[in-house]
Amino acid sequence: MKIHQTNTHKNRLLVGLLLLLLIMSACGGGNESTISDIAEGVSTAQAGIEQIEEIATAASETANATPETGPGTVIDDPIEIAFDQPYESFVNGNNFERFYRLSLPAGAILNLDAANSAESKGDVAFRLVTMAGGFPTPIAEETVPIGENRSIKFITGSDGGGTYLLIPRGGFLGTDTFNFTAVMTMQDDAASGGDAVADPVAGTEITTGTFTGLLGGDDRIDAYRFTAPARSYMRVTLTNSSDSLGAFEAEVSRDGAHIRYYTDRYAAPGNDMVFAMDxxxxxxxxxxxxxxxxxxxxxxxxVEVTTQNDADSGGDAGEEIGTATPINVGQTYEAFRGEGESDCYQVATAADQALTIIINSLTDEFFGGRPIIRMYDESGNTLAVGGGPTPGASETVEGTAVSASTFFCVAGGGNAAPYTFIVENK
Structure with missing residues (x-):
């Protein structure tokens, strides 16, 4: 108590000296100062003294206060959070942190709306930590300035979830008052009612159509699987929303074989990627x-799946001249050459007839899909070779028939690709 009285006495002496200096400064220190000048100086000095006394009182209270105890003041005794319920508290020089605990299931989305009072003395940092491993590990954090609101979002994966701590931290410059509300919803990847399975082989089952999903937080992998019918080709388009904050990579593979059509394809916010398979x-x-x-x-x-209809055949064109699909001269056909396969056609014509085959690669989305044409006679002898147009371009192949039937096959390396073609008499 004596220490407190001594400090108070020193404060009063200090205040008296400051009062004298402020009055002299306000009056200009000259003999011509008027009574009104002196009164104005006294008023200014008193305002300064009141501010000094407020600071001194706050410092004295903080120095002599007893740290709080009870739920929320220590990490081993946190306050249990109920969702959709507002919470309000404060941090100061004796309690820099508050501790709250919440549980999240797998596939959950946590939205935390946090606010820092306009009366606070400093920023408040809201930190979300996991206790996995027996010690707190930060997984998300947002600093809320004085008088402002912020949102914290955290997502758990299909194999995640558990117990988490929310730790507001501040009070370094005085008392900081804060409030927050925790709201939990569930993911609905591909309308599954939860998070997509993380295992790429046992992925969430989908069919054709358009689906939405979410990645982020602890949810780092979403995997899907779908069945494509025989003699079909398909497109898989992945689009990252322009509202996204992060990017993702993707790959498509055959079940169990891990034949990657594309991998390490990077989709930044607002971009997409396209895969084609057959x-x-x-x-x-x-x-x-x-x-x-x-x-x-x-x-x-x-996911788009289309049954092949090469040259209006109702399916896939034959893969050798013995099973070639018949076509007519002067008619334009559409077809799809699968990865590593050949499409073979048979055209009826007169012997010694000069033929021109024009082939067009339809799209630039299928890297390496450059169709090559080889023209054969009935015995399988090569009559002409050509083609290989770049994506979106066309090429012409010319040859002469040696009998009433001429064959040609469309092949090529690289990935699957659609194309059109026409055979004309020259």
Whole structure:
């Protein structure tokens, strides 16, 4: 108590000296000062003294205060959070942190709306930590300035969830008052009612159509699987929303074989990627998305499957001259050459007839899909070779028939690709 009285006495002496200096300064220190000048100086000095006394009182209270105890003041005794319920508290020089605990299931989305009072003396940092491993590990943090609001979003994956701590931290410059509300919803990747499975082989089952999904936080991988019928080709389009904060990579593979059509394809916010595949038999395909960071990425996944109808044949064209698909001279046909396969056609013509084959690669979305044409006679002898147009371009192949039937096959390296062609008499 004596220490407190001594400090108070010193404060009063200090205040008296400051009062004298402020009065002299306000009056100009000259003999010609008027009574009104002196009164104004006294008023200014008193305002300064009141401010000094407020600071001194706050410092004295903080120095002599007893740290709080009880729930929320220590990490081992946190306050249990109920969702959709507002919480308010404060931090100061004796309690820099408050501790709250919440539980999240797998596939959850946590939205935390936090506010820092306009009366606070400093910023308040809201830190979300996991206790996995027995010690607190930060997984998300947002600093809320004085008088402002911020939102914190955290996502758990299909194999995640658990117990988490929310730790508001501040009070370094005085008392900081804050409030927050925690809201939890569930993911609904591809309308599954939760998060897509993280295992690429046992992915979430989908069919054709357009689906939406979410990555971020602890949810780093979303995997899907779909079955494509025999003699079909398909497009898988992945679009990263322009509202996303993070990017992702993706790959498509045949179930169990891990034949990657594309991998390490990077989709930044606002961008998309397209995959094309074909089948001879029924095949299960896997689509795997991997988040680049913990930042949120909202995406759409579109699967389109079309049964092949090469040259209006109702299916896939034959793969050798013995099973070639018949076509007519002067008619334009559409077809799709699958990865690693050949499409063979038979055209009826007169012997010694000069022929021109014009082939067009339809799109630039299928890298390496440059169709090559080889013209044959009935015995399988090569009559002409050409083609190989770049994506979106066309090429012409010329040859002369040696009998009433001429054959040609469309092949090529690289990935699957659609094309059109026409055979004309020259």
């Amino acid at each position: 089948t001879l038999d029924e095949v299960v395909f896997n689509v795997e998305l991997t988040a680049e960071t913990t930042k949120e990425a909202v995406y759409t996944l579109t």
